[in-house]
Amino acid sequence: MIAVCAKSQGLDALVEERFGRAQYFVLFNEDNSEVAFIDNAAKHESGGAGGMAVRLLHDAQVDVVLVPELGPKAMDAIKAFEIKVYRYVDKKTVKETIEDYQNGLLKRLDDSTATSKSGLRRV
Amino acid sequence: MKKIAVLSGKGGTGKTTLATNLFITMGKGVLIDADVEEPNSHLFLKPNIQDTKVVKKKYPNVDQEKCNLCGACGDFCRYNAILPAKNKVLVFKELCHDCGGCQLVCQQNAITYKERAIGKISTGQLSNGLTMHYGDLTVGEVSGVPIIEQLHRMVEKEDWVWIDSPPGTSCTTVAALEGVDFALIVAEPTPFGLSDMKMVVELLEERNIDMAVVVNKAGLGDQELHDFCATKRIDVLAEIPFQKDYAAHYASGELLSVQFPEYKKIMEQILDRLLKKVGN
Numbered sequence: 001m002i003a004v005c006a007k008s009q010g011l012d013a014l015v016e017e018r019f020g021r022a023q024y025f026v027l028f029n030e031d032n033s034e035v036a037f038i039d040n041a042a043k044h045e046s047g048g049a050g051g052m053a054v055r056l057l058h059d060a061q062v063d064v065v066l067v068p069e070l071g072p073k074a075m076d077a078i079k080a081f082e083i084k085v086y087r088y089v090d091k092k093t094v095k096e097t098i099e100d101y102q103n104g105l106l107k108r109l110d111d112s113t114a115t116s117k118s119g120l121r122r123v
Numbered sequence: 124m125k126k127i128a129v130l131s132g133k134g135g136t137g138k139t140t141l142a143t144n145l146f147i148t149m150g151k152g153v154l155i156d157a158d159v160e161e162p163n164s165h166l167f168l169k170p171n172i173q174d175t176k177v178v179k180k181k182y183p184n185v186d187q188e189k190c191n192l193c194g195a196c197g198d199f200c201r202y203n204a205i206l207p208a209k210n211k212v213l214v215f216k217e218l219c220h221d222c223g224g225c226q227l228v229c230q231q232n233a234i235t236y237k238e239r240a241i242g243k244i245s246t247g248q249l250s251n252g253l254t255m256h257y258g259d260l261t262v263g264e265v266s267g268v269p270i271i272e273q274l275h276r277m278v279e280k281e282d283w284v285w286i287d288s289p290p291g292t293s294c295t296t297v298a299a300l301e302g303v304d305f306a307l308i309v310a311e312p313t314p315f316g317l318s319d320m321k322m323v324v325e326l327l328e329e330r331n332i333d334m335a336v337v338v339n340k341a342g343l344g345d346q347e348l349h350d351f352c353a354t355k356r357i358d359v360l361a362e363i364p365f366q367k368d369y370a371a372h373y374a375s376g377e378l379l380s381v382q383f384p385e386y387k388k389i390m391e392q393i394l395d396r397l398l399k400k401v402g403n
Contacts, residue, residue: 051206
């Protein structure tokens with residue numbers, strides 16, 4: 001199951017600019033092409049949204065997640081849940097981003113893209 | 124023992140100015156600066172720091188051998204500080220609020236606690252011999268509550284304690300109010316000042332703490348603050364006028380009551396009315 005951080009609920013949704021506080025995660029099952037979504041409950045957390053979001057993805061049997069960026073705690077959680085993570089850069093739709101992933105255009109992340117408490121500063 | 128909290132709701136209304144000047148004018152007791160995210164009483168009181176203590180906070184340590192990954196700790200934690208993952212439990216110690224809940228819900232007894240430093244408390248003497256303590260939370264830490272609790276423990280045997288409280292009405296302000304006999308609300312007569320003060324009044328009512336208001340920067344804003352106090356029957360102990368030379372003197376890090384006799388007189392008036400309310 002692939003998950004993509006999304007601003008709304010389907011394949012035509014635009015991808016999100018954040019992971020832990022993404023509005024939704026659109027889920028795409030590669031085996032049968034079924035589409036579903038999760039309303040990301042972690043977005044309202046005062047802290048630790050990244051870790052909580054990873055747990056939600058794990059509960060939804062996600063094994064690959066496509067993200068714009070990832071904080072250090074979320075990265076620790078992703079590793080502990082053995083979920084693979086790939087980074088998108090362009091603000092496309094969920095569908096286009098999944099295609100980019102399937103065509104091998106997205107880079108696998110092995111490390112977080114930001115340091116702790118870095119706010120909006122990007123790497 | 125009497126504990127007097129000086130608080131405001133809105134930041135920048137004059138908590139520290141009032142607390143330090145009342146402390147100096149009274150010339151007795153001890154002052155604690157519980158605004159641990161941005162302590163500044165010491166900038167005005169200029170204590171000679173004699174002692175600095177490290178404040179520690181606990182965080183869970185999971186025995187992965189005992190843990191059966193049931194997930195109860197993660198479900199319980201309101202702050203996402205403990206995360207049961209596939210083969211182990213992750214702990215984000217900086218998110219932990221040290222409530223002890225994860226240990227209580229763990230059926231496997233797999234959780235113990237370790238300690239780490241989150242800030243410090245400095246103690247010093249003023250030139251007139253009075254003592255003050257101030258807490259200082261390390262930048263990036265989520266909660267200064269353990270530091271404020273320790274400040275309270277340090278002054279348990281004092282006769283009179285002034286508390287320079289944090290702004291707002293969150294956990295740190297609630298912690299600063301522990302055991303307080305009377306609250307002095309410093310409010311500026313502006314819509315923003317009143318709006319935040321209402322939250323403080325609600326908090327104090329809920330905690331059953333008697334209160335009175337000192338209007339700071341009087342002459343600014345409007346009449347609504349006074350109307351609110353009249354409706355709520357909250358005494359206004361004094362009105363400190365807004366004056367540019369007060370602001371300039373404050374900005375240079377000096378005490379107003381030392382420089383301005385009329386300001387000192389207002390402090391004496393507040394003390395006089397306060398003592399009538401709380402007893403000596």
